[in-house]
Amino acid sequence: MPRAVGKNDRVQTERIRMAETTTTTRRTAPRDQEAGAVNSVRRIDIVMPVYNDWDSFCQLAHGLDTAVSDWGHSVRILAVDDGSLDEGNGLVTDLRDLEHIEEIRVHRLVSNLGHQRAIAVGLSEVCRENSSDAVIVMDSDGEDRPEDVRALRDAFMQDPHRIVVAQRARRSEGPLFRLFYRIYRLAFVVLTGRNIDFGNFMLIPGKFIEPVTHSGWIWNHLASGIVRMRFPIRAVPTERGTRYAGESKMNPVSLIVHGFSAMSVFSDTVFVRVLLVSLVLSVGTAVGILMVVLIRLLTEMAIPGWATNAVGLLFVIFLQALLLSAGAAVLLLATRSQQTVVPALDSERHVRSRTTVFSR
Known part of the structure; x- marks a missing residue:
């Protein structure tokens, strides 16, 4: 015979139902929040020098x-004119037939x-405008492909x-450039x-724009600054495109500067490593000098003149290592005390004009 359902059974059943509802809510909440974040994207800006x-x-x-x-949200382009001698006076005519870009602005630097x-x-x-949900950074020469x-x-x-x-799946530069690039990566x-x-x-993403621009590290190198700030990163494989016009300004000298x-x-890390080495x-x-002296005084293994030459050479290396240590220590202290440029606070004085x- 079926057992009668009592009060305790109903209470237990209700507890199980509430637990299952709570678990489902916890599992779906992050997904709902993520979907809400995606659906709230209204504007993406594209920044290019x-x-x-x-x-x-x-x-x-x-x-x-x-x-x-077919993106379904507003897209604007912000071109940063890095002190060009040619100010692109024909831009208005060349761009008038665009159909999907909402706006293109040129901010000219002093x-x-x-x-x-x-x-x-x-x-x-x-x-500063605080109206973008995400910002895409790319070069303007075609090597970063629009697709x-x-x-x-x-x-x-x-x-x-x-x-x-x-993340470049394949590079298109010449063999000499690729050689220097590998050396740079190793160093x-x-x-x-x-x-x-x-x-x-x-x-x-828009929520990272403020902390990124309030870091002085991106003033020297954006990618290194992103790594230094330990932001979560997702890599997408791409191929390097071909320049639309002219020749690449990147050469072995500029690569070294870059x-x-x-x-x-990472100057503090570099100086500490140099100091330790x-x-x-x-x-x-x-230790080498001490061993040479002990061999010279306590054994008959030394060749005439060998001890003097060995000690002299090791002493020169010793002095150079001390000078290198002192130099690394001084430079490390200097980097810790110098004033840092904060782009979000200091960059506006470099902008000469803003034109749509x-x-x-």
């Missing part, structure tokens, strides 16, 4: 206009600051809580203990 290359910029703008045609700092100024301008912008945006829509970076890992396998091409800029973000070298040479060249 430009230096005397307006023809490429116009071609890229048309490529982006096609790439964002002087040429360089690629990385122009990007920092652009990000700071976006932060890859969709991959960054799609990854952001799937996970809006990570910075999405473009960077040895001196900083970090590995950076992405560049400026990335999408930064590499030092990246390492400067030089101290180890000093101790090693001191296209608006729909």
Whole structure:
């Protein structure tokens, strides 16, 4: 015979039902919050530095206009004119047939600051307006392909809580450049203990714009600054495109300068490692000198003149290691005491004018 359902059974059943409801709510809440974050995306800004290359910029703008045609939210382009001699007077005519980009603005800098700092100024301008849900950073010459912008945006829509970076699956530069690039990557890992396998091409969620632009590290190198600040990162494989016009300004010399800029973000780590290596070298040479003296005085193994030459050589190495240690210590102290440029606070004085060249 079926058992009668008593009061205790009904209470137990109700407790189980409430527990199951609570568990379901806990599991679905993060998903609902994430879906809400994605559905709330209304505007994405695209920041790019430009230096005397307006023809490429116009071609890229048309490529982006096609790439964002079905995004369903507002897309604006902010071009940071990094002190160009050619101010692109024909931009209004060249861009008038865009159909999907909402607005294109050109912010002209007072002087040429360089690629990385122009990007920092652009990000700071976006932060100051505080109206963007995400910012895409890319070059304006076509090497960052407009079709890859969709991959960054799609990854952001799937996970809006990570910075999405473009990771080069294949590079298109010549063998000499690739050789220098590998040397730079190796030196960077040895001196900083970090590995950076992405560049400026990335999408930064809106909630990270303020902390990014209030960091002095991006003034020298954006990618290194992102790694240094330990933001969550998601990599998307892309290929490097071909320039629309002209020749690349990146050469072995500029690559070396670029590499030092990246390492400067980790200058304290670099100086500490150099200090430790030089101290180890000093101790090693001191031990070597002591061993030479003991061999000379306590054994008959020494060849005439050998001890003097060995001690002299080791003493020179010892002095150089001490000077290297002292230099690394002084530089480390100097970097800790110098004033830091904060792009969000200091970049506005570098902007000469702000012009809207296209608006729909």
